[in-house]
Amino acid sequence: MKKILALTATALAAAITLAGCSTGSGGGSMPGMDHGTSTATSGTTPGSTTAAGDHNSADTMFAQMMIPHHAQAIEMSDMILAKKDIPATVTALAGRIKAAQGPEIEKMTGWLKAWNEPTQMSGGHGMSGMMGDEDMKKLDAAQGTEAAKLFLTQMIAHHEGAITMARTETTDGKNPDAVALAREIISAQEAEIKEMKDLLGTL
Numbered sequence: 001m002k003k004i005l006a007l008t009a010t011a012l013a014a015a016i017t018l019a020g021c022s023t024g025s026g027g028g029s030m031p032g033m034d035h036g037t038s039t040a041t042s043g044t045t046p047g048s049t050t051a052a053g054d055h056n057s058a059d060t061m062f063a064q065m066m067i068p069h070h071a072q073a074i075e076m077s078d079m080i081l082a083k084k085d086i087p088a089t090v091t092a093l094a095g096r097i098k099a100a101q102g103p104e105i106e107k108m109t110g111w112l113k114a115w116n117e118p119t120q121m122s123g124g125h126g127m128s129g130m131m132g133d134e135d136m137k138k139l140d141a142a143q144g145t146e147a148a149k150l151f152l153t154q155m156i157a158h159h160e161g162a163i164t165m166a167r168t169e170t171t172d173g174k175n176p177d178a179v180a181l182a183r184e185i186i187s188a189q190e191a192e193i194k195e196m197k198d199l200l201g202t203l
Contacts, residue, residue, distance in 0.1 A: 055115050058172035062165060062182065063108040064121040069162055070101040070108075072130060073155065076139060080151045085144040089199055090151065093192070097155070100188065104181065111178065129161015149203050152196045159189040159196075 077094035080086055112119045131139075131154055142150050162185055169182035 054175050055111070055117075055178065056172075056174040058169060059175040059178045060112065060115065060117045061121070062169040062173060062178055063112050064117070064119065065127050065165055066162065066185075067105050067108050067119065069127050069130060069158075069165070070105050072136075073101050073158055073162075074098050074105075075136070076131070076151060076155060076158070079136075079139055080147060083143060083147050086148050087145075087199075087203065089202075090148045093195065093199070094151070097192070104185075107181065108178075111175070127161065128164045129158045131158065145203055149200060152200050152203075156193050156196050159193050163189055163193075 074097070077098040080094045081091055081098070109119055135154060139147065139150050139154060166182040166185040166189075170179055170186070173179045173182065
């Protein structure tokens, strides 16, 4: 028994010593490991902790719904940019919307892939502010000032829908990057709604 106790005590002491060593170096290396996640372990750790682990169903739905929502805004902007006799202020706005929302689509698509989530929604979740086929046909057919007014009116409703979805993400989402993007969308599109309402008053 004495021998067993002695061995146990020795093993325990060795374990404590090892733990102490790993804690001493680990305590110093933990921040180092955090810094290293973007380099040595970039293929695994960020994907599993930041991207894959740090999201919930609200984040997934936000990205899955906002991607086609943004895509339609770009389609609407392309329509107005292709028309003649559109006020320069309106085409400039359409260009900014397209330039902002294209990269955001790429960002959200990248998140969904990193989260191992489908990039398209399954089921019939309605997206607030989306234009129907008839709305898009009207915009496509309209010309000049009529087209500019229709674009602004439709885009205001479209932006309001995006803001509604983004607000849901800020309250229900978990992924910090997705929540941050939602806040950016709210801020940018609220400012654009004001701008569009002002533009409508000049047409």
